[in-house]
Amino acid sequence: MAAYLGDWLERRDAPASDLDLVVLLLNSLDLLADPADRLTSLAWFREVLTDVGRGDLARDLRAADLGPLRDLRESLRAVFAAPAPAQAAALLNPMLLGAGAVPQLVAAGAGLRLEIAPGQRGLAALQARLPAALAEHVARGGTTRLGTCAAPPCQCAFVDHTRGRTRRFCCVACNDRAAARQYRQRQRRA
Ligand SMILES: [Zn+2]
Structure with missing residues (x-):
């Protein structure tokens, strides 16, 4: 029951990526959880951000950020529902512009790294970095790997990383639930 952690659970040696955080934020609404919506205060999100190694973002969130964070969640969800890359672009581009998601070169070891809005903290950082991570994913691979669980x-x-783009469920528990349901249906028909 940790769908919200997405694929990060399988490689928890590194902090969650911004794309992982997109999945995490979307799955703060989990219809199988009780309560389904964990984003009615910042407590859960702060705790999970810290768990996945992104305490830097959690620290700078303020109570007033809750509404805009919920808005961000729904804007990102719309991208997952976009039928094709063009529609995803039409949703993402205004988000990137509005959040000032401008790449900047920052020092990294002996070299430089390109980072999105590195001067932003907390909510502003999330508003810039999460759409940017999703936009980068869409630019490279389109929208076919952006999935929604097929087990009502x-x-x-989820983001489908399988070679054949065959992933259908958010987590093992939902996979098992769907398999059990299919089994029962076959039994009834037999
Ligand atoms: Zn699921």
Whole structure:
């Protein structure tokens, strides 16, 4: 029951990426969880951000950020529902502009690294970095790897990293639930 952690669970040696955080934010609404919506205060999100090694973002969130964070969640969800890359672009471009998601070169060891809005903290950082991570993913691979769980009532999001783009469920529990349901249906028909 940790769909919200997405694929980060399988390689928890590094902090969650910004794309992992997109999935995490979307799955703060999990229809199989009780309560389904964990984003009614900042407590859960702060705790999970810290768990996945992104305490830097959690520290700078303020109570007033809750509404805009919920808005960001729904804007990102719309991208997952976009039928094609063009529609995803039409949703993402205004988000990137509005959040000032400008890449900047910052020092990294002996060299430089390109970072999105490195001067931003907390909510502003999330508003810039999460759409940017999703935009980068869409630019490279289109929208076919942005998935929604196929085991109702679950609607959790995932990024499909399988070679054949065959992933259908957000987590093992939903996979098992769907398999059990299919088995029962076959039994009834037999
Ligand atoms: Zn699911």
